[in-house]
Amino acid sequence: MNAQIHARLKVARGDFTLDVDLDLPGQGVTALFGASGSGKTTCLRCLAGLERAADARIEVAGTVWQDSARGIFVPPHQRPIGYVFQEASLFSHLTVRDNLAFGYKRIDPALRRIHFEQACELLGIGHLLQRKATTLSGGERQRVGIARALLTSPSLLLMDEPLAALDAPRKREILPYLERLRDELRIPLIYVSHAQEEVARLADHLVLLEQGTVLASGPLNQTLARLDLPLARDEDAAVVLEGRTGAYDEVYQLLDVHLPDSALKLRIPHAPLAHGSALRIRIQARDISLSLAEDPRSSIINRLPVTLRALSDQGSPAQMLVSLDADGHPLLARVTRYSCDQLGLQPGQKLWAQIKGVALLGQ
Amino acid sequence: MPLDASDFGAIWLTLKLASLTTLLLLLLGTPVAWWLARTRSWWRGPVGALVALPLVLPPTVIGFYLLLALGPHGFIGKTTEALGLGTVVFSFSGLVIGSVIYSMPFVVQPLQNAFAAIGDRPLEVAATLRASPRDTFFSVVLPLARPGFVTASILGFAHTVGEFGVVLMIGGNIPDKTRVVSVQIFDHVEAMEYAQAHWLAGAMLVFSFLVLLALYGSRRGKSAWGAT
Known part of the structure; x- marks a missing residue:
């Protein structure tokens, strides 16, 4: 799957403005990195269609998801995405199994590329299926949330700081699963984070956002080494x-x-x-x-x-x-x-x- | 037990009215509550206030206007007559219409609170899992708002059982058609039949207490009005 992602977004909300024009690789992990308020989550939500930028054009793998000039807006439930929220946001009225099945059963069986057992194995949650979503630990919840998103066999995975709400041991618990995901499934992933450690481990491509604009976008190792970016000023450069x-x-x-x-x-x-x-x-x-x-x-x-x-x-x-x-x-x-x-x-x-x-x- | 056939007729009529009213209110009130909980429209305030009016108006005021509107010279009454339906005042249908309006806030407000408490997130999650808004409403919103529906049903039912003024204004006092328990008690007291009045009044008291006990007792520390 070598599908380019193109997103030109303009959002003005109160005193916050987002104005970005992104060309992202259609493979591997792209990190949207920046401080809070830099607009990275807004970018992600616009890609998912959860927010509708007034002036935007989004094209993924040759398909237009939004084109405000032509009045096109594909609603989120018709976009082939998987979305992982910061809090796992499992449905509290359902068991783990039913949470996982929620998206899975809405996918045409002929279009399913990731199967139930495969997702459970990949995220190590097979033993949790009968549990109520409310009884899981934070790390387990997030793994279920990731598996649930995968089970829609998405063409594009979007993750909004999936580890930010977890403590350090839970982060260490989940990172290896994300690495497996990157290495074993060939699904492009856009990963929003403000944690250097996660970006260093996962990302192939880095987009640096600051106050609603793109400071840099390029391969991870080259972007990290650029002297003109604030990353290099960091104590931990x-x-x-x-x-x-x-x-x-x-x-x-x-x-x-x-x-x-x-x-x-x-x-x-x-x-x-x-x-x-x-x-x-x-x-x-x-x-x-x-x-x-x-x-x-x-x-x-x-x-x-x-x-x-x-x-x-x-x-x-x-x-x-x-x-x-x-x-x-x-x-x-x-x-x-x-x-x-x-x-x-x-x-x-x-x-x-x-x-x-x-x-x-x-x- | 000194209750006679007319008392049991009144009890049966009351239960029938309350059940039908509750059912209609759940059907009508759910979309209204959903709209009130989600909309950012300017109309939210006026509509919300309108729905809440029965909370503060004397029932006789509602009954009076309904009587005028539904009567043969009212704009609704004229329409129903023109359609060959006759007028609904002093009939069971008229009682149902009056009760639906009168008990509306007791159903809409708990539902609205329950919907609001769900928040945006579960709806967004459902959308990213390919559920259309309609699909999401039935597979996510309704199950999550279940406690709100229980509260709304109980309050709507109980409040309809307890109404008097509206019923008397637009229903009158016709045995087995519009004479509900509260009116029957009034009649007994007027006729100095205190023993029968006691039995019916006592039954209402116990019923109301049990309903409220079920409502408040079942949610430890939670507001009876809100969702979970």
């Missing part, structure tokens, strides 16, 4: 890289992670993983230091040759943020202005990046 596991050093318990389309690899202290499995790693800007030459006497084992792409002071008098290219992979490093001057850093320069910490996401 980081890049996310996709890698594949390689050899494992039994003696030192080090796992090789190869970066795609390059000879580079990182070595991470970790338990063994199946050879060749895909994974995501996150490297924070504050965990990278720079040197002019490789230093084999360093205790830091991950040292990568990089090219300096750009420098930015980010409005900070003491710190500089440096954007690097490691054989095609973007990295961010935060160093002191003093070091920048001492090393004479400038764009195009060849350097060595010493990476002190690498986090495996979702393991």
Whole structure:
């Protein structure tokens, strides 16, 4: 399913205005990321048809869902979407089974691509079917809510901060299910969030919203590494890289992670993983230091040759943020202005990046 | 028991009237309550006030206007006569019409509260699960508003049983046609038949208490008017 999503939306409500023009990939996970009040939920609700933007054109996989110029508005119940709300919003008068069946039985059997048992297995809720919706824990409720949305065999999944109402352990409980969903079902997902951690783990494409406008829209790793976006100003600024596991050093318990389309690899202290499995790693800007030459006497084992792409002071008098290219992979490093001057850093320069910490996401 | 055939006739008539009124009110009141609970129209205020009028008006005022409207010279009465239906004043049909109007707020308001308490979210969820608005109303709204329907039915029924003024104005006092229990009690008292008046009045008292007990006792700590 390689269906482009196009959405041009203009909403004016009180002192809030949303004015966006989005072209999103019709596959993988797109995160709509921004602070509360940035308009990300409004975008999602307009895509679902739960809100009707006065001036809008929405086209998904070649089908027009709304075109205010031509007076077209497909009501939400006729859009092939699955929607997961922040609170699971299960029907309190129904059992888990009947909640799941609510959408499922309204789908023509010939058009069902996800089946009842499959959804239960995917979300691990098979044992809850007889329970009343009101007796479930928060995490269970949200898993049922996700399965219920999946069971309409949607062409597009929309999730509005599905983890925001949960505590940290519940979040950790659900994230792996969302990763499975992304990896096993080929349904494009638009995921609204203001949590960097979730975005880093799940998203392939990132849309950054601020006060109703789009600041940036692009592949996750490139967008995270852009110096001109507020993401890079964040204390936790980081890049996310996709890698594949390689050899494992039994003696030192080090796992090789190869970066795609390059000879580079990182070595991470970790338990063994199946050879060749895909994974995501996150490297924070504050965990990278720079040197002019490789230093084999360093205790830091991950040292990568990089090219300096750009420098930015980010409005900070003491710190500089440096954007690097490691054989095609973007990295961010935060160093002191003093070091920048001492090393004479400038764009195009060849350097060595010493990476002190690498986090495996979702393991 | 000193009750005679006319007393039992009045009881039977009262139950028949209250049941029919409640049924009609649920059918009529549900769309009105739904509209009142959901609309953002300017008309919401005036319509809501109109429906609530019987709460504050003396029943005789409602009865008086109904008598004029439904009578042979009223605009409704003329219409019904022109249609060959005759007039409905001083008939059981007239009682039903009067009761429906008189008890309307007791059905509409609990339903309106129950609908409002459901909120937008379940409706939105249903829409994203491919349920049309009509489908949603029957598969989500009605089941979720069930406590409201129970309250509305009980209050509508009980309030109709207790009416007097409207009945007397437009129904008169015709045995087995328009003479309900409250009117029968009035007649007994007028005729100094206190024993029969006691029996009927006592029965009404016990009935009303039991109805209210069922209503308030069944919802621990919840308002009898609201939904869950």
